[in-house]
Amino acid sequence: MSSNVMARTTTRTPELRRSGGWAAVGVATFSTAWGGNQFTPLLVMYRADGGFSALTADLLLFAYVLGIVPALLVGGSLSDRFGRRPLMLPAPVLAAVGSAILVVGGSSAWALGVGRVFSGLALGLAMAVGGSWIKELSSPPWETAAKGAGARRAAMSLTAGFGLGAAVAGALAEWAPAPTVLPYAVNIAVALVAWVLLLRTPDTRTPQRRNCIPAGAHSIFGCWNAISAGTWRRFVRVLVPVAPWVFGAGASAYAVLPALMADHVAGAPVAFSAVLCLVALGVGFTVQHSARHWGLDDRTGVVVALSLVVLGMVLAAWAAAVLTVWAALIAAAMLGAGYGMTLLVGLQQVERIAGPDDLAALTAVFYSLTYLGFAVPAALAFLSRSLSYPVMFGFGAIAAVVSLFAAVGGSRRPVPIS
Template identity: 55%
Template sequence: MATLAVAGNPATGTRTTTRAWLAVSTAIFAIAWGGNEFTPLLVMYKRDGLPLATVDLLLFEYVLGIVPALLIGGPLSDRYGRRPLMRPAPLIAAAGSLLLAFGSSSVPMLSAGRVLSGVALGLAMAVGSSWLKELSSPPFAPETASGTGARRSAMSLTAGFGIGAGVAGVLAQWGPWPGTLPYLINVTLCLAAAAWLLRTPETAVPQPRPGRLLDDLKIPAIAHRRFRLIVLPVALWLFACSATAYAIMPTLMMPKVHGAPIAFSALITVVTLGCGFGIQSAARRLDRPGTIRLPVLTLALVLAGMALAAAASATLSLWLAFATAMVLGAGYGIGLVAGLVEIERMARPDDLAGLTAVFYSVSYLGFAVPAIMAVLHEDAGLGYPAMFLALAAAVVGCLALVARGRNA
């Protein structure tokens, strides 16, 4: 049974429990499940006749929902509170999953479902992460170690991404209604999470006389030198890691796993995100405030992962594909914690949601990598090994930027 917190809720004047953060964590988990359950099914859609570039664009399309929801949802939640923005998010995710469940033969329905999934995920990341961070701190919870809220948010997202993909892949490979049942499970989860959120306390006092929304959309902390030279170079690679590991590798390895390609795709996704999830609990112990330890470790892992991806795509080795997933997953996991912890330290209360939104918006651009590489491969004849080596060279450039910002 949860115990009562020492202090009350300043937004509502009521007492709250130390476990209130669990409801938000569960909602983030369910929404992340819905955002990533599509990923292992990429192989199924390609096998069933959708063009490779079209499927990779569908993967990227939910960024069209994520970015606006991130950039607008965060400042709006600073203005009106977390509850009005976050409570509809699981319902939006459920609507997206319903469209995906019954639109497997319709690209427009798949596109709409992906965009709605993105809107929900954007709200979960910007508003949910801020709400979770606040519920993990006094007066809503006892004093916790620095970065606890960021770590809980990162782990909720990563667990949802990984478990959702794993369950969806297994059901699509061996279960009934492969293009429908995985999404319906997520609908159930999202509805349950939405019901639990109804009892979660507000943490941000709504502004009685809000000014112009345009002013709220301005985030002065973006100009912070440490944000520009350390956080953004890390953000660029977070979902480029994920997209490389579980969107590109399974497609390249299809000739090697023709017996169970969807299950293999799901396994690669679970390995990637499992490594990311597992390393996040260790990331806090490795962190040292004011240093660049975590950002450098992140980019070193990304660099190694891109080199492995080049080797795997050249040899079509399943073992190298798994090694790629493990290393890139670890880079994603540490990078997510590193970015959120840096933001938590530099942001003012009224900047937290907005700065988190910018961080995630930049990171999600990485999901364009599979579509760009597919077009370059098909239209320009570029090989995947050469393109992965080019990405590795870009990572080296980001390491140089981070080194410049060490004293910021």
């Protein structure tokens, strides 16, 4: 891990060093992840009741990426310069606004798309700014924690929100009244509670002035995203092959498989979709929690992460061919393990190679690349006109193998010192 783990800090309060101050940011991250993924199990409902085609529904799932990416890249970089709290405070509010728009949107694809974009804006801020804030609050002088604790806590906060948001929304939509209202109302309440908790959380950075682009650095957004050349090379060689598989695996588990199984679980298709979300993300959460005991180095972590994705794609091809409940559950579990490990390995690599002035910016770039994987459901729906899902998942397994060899080759070079 880089020796410069802390940026310039605000007044250091000794009593907070072991107080778990990161938990409030974790709750806020959890609430925005909840808002981002609550829509996923409801896709089955919108297809049936709203009359949306599979492609339209998958495009609505992908729509929140339009909010996530700019919020990631701009919000993360600005928080490196102006502080974490000012950029993180809007996140729970935007999550609540997004859920409110989804309530009033009804069966309008355009309104639902707008609501998804707001959910994406919230999640983008939480991932880049909240993740960096959690990492810093898990480090001295705020807390003495084990190596990699910040990355694990950030990953687990996201995964718990993704999983519980989908599970609760799916259960409420299947069995509770007002299925297009109540699931979103719960998220609004959770998000507002999270916003209140953030108000008293200490900021870990103070506003600062700095040169726009230091010598030997690369910048995507002018003064606010300068990354050293050595860090950038490591990022491209190792993290670029890994990142798209985070949600490539996740979305395959909780968006593609539920759609394929909808006609085979006719009694409760929305609930089964929620179950697949919960299985995939529950396994992902467990992997992230237990990985600290495995003692994996950088290269071994990459190998394990992408090997799980390869196995997940192979099992998804099998599940798509046989279309049984148990096959879908097994495939979702393995894809969830791949999701969980690729996310954790990616965040830990970012934490190691980033300097104090580009932690949130580099985290934002990584997360932006992970969301390329959310194009997988729409891409497969489009290609299904000429290819079967087992064949497409088979190609996915081959692509994951190629990514594995590329990332392992890149990880042989030493980690740059920031």
